[in-house]
Amino acid sequence: MYSVTVRTDFIAQHFLIGGDWGAENLRNSHHYVxxxxxxxxxxxxxxxxxxxxxVSSALEAVRTDYADHLLxxxxxFAGLNPSLEHFARILCEHLAQLLGTPNLAAxxxxxxxxxxxxxxxxxILR
Numbered sequence: 194m195y196s197v198t199v200r201t202d203f204i205a206q207h208f209l210i211g212g213d214w215g216a217e218n219l220r221n222s223h224h225y226v227x228x229x230x231x232x233x234x235x236x237x238x239x240x241x242x243x244x245x246x247x248v249s250s251a252l253e254a255v256r257t258d259y260a261d262h263l264l265x266x267x268x269x270f271a272g273l274n275p276s277l278e279h280f281a282r283i284l285c286e287h288l289a290q291l292l293g294t295p296n297l298a299a300x301x302x303x304x305x306x307x308x309x310x311x312x313x314x315x316x317i318l319r
Contacts, residue, residue: 194298195242198230201252203260207275210265220263225280226305227255229288233296243294251291255284277312280304285314293318 204224209217229252233242259267264275273279285302292300301315 194232194234195236196230196232197242197245197248198228199245199248199252200226200228201256202226203256205259205262205264207264207280209276210274212274223306225259227252227284228303228305230301230303231292231297232299232301234298235296237294237296242296243292247292247294251288254291255287258287259284277304277306277310278314281312282314285316289316289318 289300303313305311
């Protein structure tokens with residue numbers, strides 16, 4: 194199985210709901226680092242698992258959608274606590290849609306909210 198990982202980063206805001214998490218219940222910013230891992234059993238005719246230009250475009254689209262936004266206000270977080278876990282899943286599913294090339298078997302996102310805490314979500318495509 195081949196794997197390619199690409200990273201990007203952005204700053205977004207949120208506040209947690211439904212519990213007492215101290216300062217996290219107030220609007221706050223995180224410098225998120227997104228690691229996108231793509232897996233597949235075969236390469237294309239050029240010897241690539243994915244086109245890195247397409248991956249960069251998809252990551253730029255994600256940055257545009259989330260950077261400098263309050264996650265709580267976005268429709269994909271309606272009814273959800275904007276936790277790191279939910280955010281990792283939302284990003285993974287969004288990127289899987291953008292990068293659904295035929296030879297990809299799985300898409301995974303590891304999302305870091307600081308130097309010590311991350312969450313991940315992996316979507317099997319076939």
